[in-house]
Amino acid sequence: MTPRARLLELDRRHLWRPYTSSVDHETRDPLVVVRAEGPYLVDDTGRRILDGSGSWWCNNLGHGHPRIRAALERQAASLLHCSFGNATHEPAVLLAEELVATAPEGLTRVFFSDNGSTAVEVAAKIAFQYWQQNGRPERRRFLALEGGYHGDTFGAMSLGDSGTFHDVFSPLKFPVTHAPAPSDASWEDVARFVEAELEARGHEYAALVVEPIVQGAAGMRIYPAEVLRRFREATKKADVFLVVDEVFTGFGRTGPFWASEHAGIAPDLLATAKGLSGGVMPFAATLASERLYDGFRGDKTRALMHGHTFFGNPLGAAVAREVLAIYREEGILERAEAKAETLARRIQEIASLPGVLRTRSLGMVAAVDLGEGGYLGEKGWKVAAHALELGAQIRPLGDTLYLVPPLNIPDEALHALLDILAEAIARA
Numbered sequence: 001m002t003p004r005a006r007l008l009e010l011d012r013r014h015l016w017r018p019y020t021s022s023v024d025h026e027t028r029d030p031l032v033v034v035r036a037e038g039p040y041l042v043d044d045t046g047r048r049i050l051d052g053s054g055s056w057w058c059n060n061l062g063h064g065h066p067r068i069r070a071a072l073e074r075q076a077a078s079l080l081h082c083s084f085g086n087a088t089h090e091p092a093v094l095l096a097e098e099l100v101a102t103a104p105e106g107l108t109r110v111f112f113s114d115n116g117s118t119a120v121e122v123a124a125k126i127a128f129q130y131w132q133q134n135g136r137p138e139r140r141r142f143l144a145l146e147g148g149y150h151g152d153t154f155g156a157m158s159l160g161d162s163g164t165f166h167d168v169f170s171p172l173k174f175p176v177t178h179a180p181a182p183s184d185a186s187w188e189d190v191a192r193f194v195e196a197e198l199e200a201r202g203h204e205y206a207a208l209v210v211e212p213i214v215q216g217a218a219g220m221r222i223y224p225a226e227v228l229r230r231f232r233e234a235t236k237k238a239d240v241f242l243v244v245d246e247v248f249t250g251f252g253r254t255g256p257f258w259a260s261e262h263a264g265i266a267p268d269l270l271a272t273a274k275g276l277s278g279g280v281m282p283f284a285a286t287l288a289s290e291r292l293y294d295g296f297r298g299d300k301t302r303a304l305m306h307g308h309t310f311f312g313n314p315l316g317a318a319v320a321r322e323v324l325a326i327y328r329e330e331g332i333l334e335r336a337e338a339k340a341e342t343l344a345r346r347i348q349e350i351a352s353l354p355g356v357l358r359t360r361s362l363g364m365v366a367a368v369d370l371g372e373g374g375y376l377g378e379k380g381w382k383v384a385a386h387a388l389e390l391g392a393q394i395r396p397l398g399d400t401l402y403l404v405p406p407l408n409i410p411d412e413a414l415h416a417l418l419d420i421l422a423e424a425i426a427r428a
């Protein structure tokens with residue numbers, strides 16, 4: 001048995017893959033990745049494959065950035081981990097200061113965790129507990145959007161509404177009101193629903209939770225900044241907290257550093273993960289306003305009853321600090337502007353290919369709809385198979401194909417990725 005065959009055999013025998021049917025697990029060989037550099041994954045035969053889906057939307061700075069490697073090594077030499085229970089350390093403290101400086105105005109408190117789902121759960125718990133111990137215990141409900149995705153843990157699943165993803169767990173989710181998804185382009189209706197609901201029953205709500213500007217798992221659904229502004233106004237009026245889930249949209253994915261900036265708004269709570277560590281470490285943070293922190297002042301009975309073993313992990317914190325430095329010093333956002341224009345222009349050309357219903361893009365996110373089959377649609381998978389043969393990994397959301405390349409992808413590689421996408425659609 002070759003080493004490769006043995007690896008695949010053991011993979012089939014012992015692994016349980018995320019979002020993968022046993023049929024696929026047992027009949028389709030995954031890529032065997034041995035290395036990754038820049039926009040490329042390198043397999044065990046030395047083949048270089050463009051990582052079109054950003055290793056699940058997190059790889060914003062390309063693979064193997066030398067500065068990230070070096071930061072990890074430097075940190076590894078002194079402190080790998082110690083609990084935050086009654087100790088502190090420089091990487092986490094300085095990172096908190098730097099995150100606050102980058103964040104929308106008024107977010108001054110940082111709670112660390114280790115994945116996007118958890119960062120959202122922490123935001124929900126902060127919002128809920130705040131009202132419980134500050135004289136408004138009847139504010140227990142959450143408002144969110146249909147099609148929203150906030151992660152796979154129970155609270156995050158409850159807040160989300162990812163249809164087929166999580167249906168089986170419905171009996172275990174806590175009740176959340178979801179504003180109806182826009183039928184076609186009527187985000188106006190979504191904004192109106194939120195406004196009406198908060199006006200009528202705002203006093204029962206703890207928070208509104210949204211993905212700002214782009215609903216990722218819903219199929220890279222993009223909505224107008226004006227709608228996010230109206231969410232902010234309506235929540236302010238009803239004194240309901242606004243939680244923005246910037247796990248995917250943060251770190252320049254949609255253009256500005258935070259997608260909230262499109263609307264010029266500052267939320268009460270913000271969840272970040274994925275790009276926070278340059279997409280290389282399980283690391284996350286929930287940012288909160290001073291008002292929220294003030295609501296927890298007092299003795300033990302008022303403390304936020306939440307914490308993870310790896311809170312503020314020094315390796316993750318050191319990497320995140322280096323990521324912020326790379327954004328500043330390599331002009332990542334400025335240089336991504338021209339790349340985003342290229343992406344927008346070329347994805348629009350793809351709109352005229354046979355079999356394509358529509359395309360859209362914002363910043364370094366682009367999507368192509370091939371059908372209305374949603375997440376269980378098969379059309380995207382057919383194109384993805386051709387794309388892989390042509391040298392790009394493009395993971396579809398059912399009938400929707402999307403590209404989320406690194407923000408610093410070299411222009412030639414970006415063009416190559418789009419050439420492959422167009423050719424794969426033509427072949428399929």
Ligand SMILES: *Cc1c(COP(=O)(O)O)cnc(C)c1O
Nearest residue numbers: 115116117149150151216247248
């Ligand atoms: C990926 C994602 C999450 C969940 O993050 P994990 O690190 O996978 O738990 C939450 N919200 C949004 C918007 C995401 O894209």
